Amino acid sequence: MLRTHTCGELRLEDVGKEVVLAGWLQRSRDLGGMTFIDLRDRYGLTQLAFNMETNATLCEQARGLGREYVLQVRGAVAERSNKNPKMPTGDIEIIVSEIVVLNPAQTPPFTIEENTDGGDELRMKYRYLDIRRNSVRRNLELRHKMAVETRNYLSDQGFLEVETPVLIKSTPEGARDFLVPSRIHEGQFYALPQSPQTFKQLLMVAGIDRYFQIVKCFRDEDLRADRQPEFTQIDCEMSFVTRDDVLEAFEGLGKHLFKKVKGIDNISFDRISYADAMKYYGSDKPDTRFGMRFVDLNALAQNKGFQVFDDAELVVGINAEGCADYTRKQLDELTDWVRRPQIGAKGLVYVKYNADGSFKSSVDKFFDAAQLAGWAEAFGARPGDLMLILAGETNATQKALGELRLEMGKRLGLRDPNTFACLWVVEFPLLEWDEEAQRFFAMHHPFTSPLPEDAALLSTDPGKVRANAYDMVINGVEIGGGSIRIFDWTLQEKMFEVLGFSPEEAQNQFGFLLNAFRYGAPPHGGIAFGFDRWCALFGGSDSIRDFIAFPKNNAARDVMIDSPSPVDVKQLDELHLRLKGL
């Protein structure tokens, strides 16, 4: 080895030792008689000391070294006179006797510090320099730990990690596929997997009754902040299970990761139906770190002469505790906030329950104090609280109020990244009607089974059928989702029919699965977790990019290797992709 110790390792006990360190020059300080260099590697920083009086040549040499030079130094560990309690190695320094420049470096385009001066795009272009920064490296360490603990836990539970292919077959359901042209088979294409869904189900037919895989998936979706065209799932499937068996197995994984990675022991998982999640939180992934549940005011507020409420399908509100002292300006600003196109509410009604017990509302003309007191009771509001009310078409109003609830939660400091609220959302609708296509789409995917008690509705009222599907939600983030699958091929064929597939189309696209189901498919179900997202959540960040070593930017480009990029005409020819006549 070119070193005897790392830069994060030496302590007071090591004083007097002769050591060799290697690393990057983080920073140097020239104090006239003395020069100090902080040497950095993956493990930390160690201060190197050079004394002009005792070794002028070496000191001069040290002064000539630039940032990010790769150095090897030999020297003796000494106690520092000026200790730095903020650094693990802050009690010692190395009195250097020899420096070898292993490699000089150009000045980096941004400072390699915790608070760097480099903007996003620049850091992505030089991601290998960005990763030298503690915060980015720590994120990769967290990701590694998550992966190791996931493998340990699932393997201990009897899950087998099986790799599934990356070059597969395109299916038009779900998101858009990335296609890979075949050179050998002219005019034919592979697709990159959006998930190993059908393969894991085939593994269940194959008798591998507990499968998992930490696996790359690919979706060619439209650009949105914090979307990556390639991302990683913890993909899982189990045979001979009911929904509750699956939920329990993966609560176990959740608890294990909380304990091993976050050191948190007291995690529990609540359950809520999709219908209740929408009704009380206006979201299918509610943030339950705080309450502020919706209160339906239809019975109390309609037919009292206020047109806006009377015309609405739903009048619904939240109670913001302690906000009765909001000023006119704050309320106007909140009204503008809900009116933004992203939120889409027409207006906002407020009722202040003043500290002295009186009411002041934006609808005082229509409702007297006794009526408002009735509302306050429904909200469980106390003097000092502020009730915020929206009205309109049910779905849109619930969603808008859901956004307002999150915003108020944020403003009131109720969304602490170090508090965790875990939840299963269950009983999603099986199908979603698409106005444009005039057909149903599977809300989860076409292999999800209906709840047994709703199965008969599939022929009569498909829109009403609830799915045996579930999402794991932590702090308002959808961490994973899955379902109990259809394992009876006649029901699977029926499902394709409801989704508008002709029997030939179903056979063409999914024949391999339908056929396999004829050879003894066990009842099965599973789930897939967004691994990048889970890492980001545990790392206290909103951005999955921070937890991917070499991510793509918001325009789906890798700006470091400059991809996607044009290719040689010769390559296009081999792939039969060149337009004839060019």
Ligand code: ASP
């Ligand atoms: N394959 C599904 C997905 O990627 C998850 C599952 O149903 O297991 O969303």
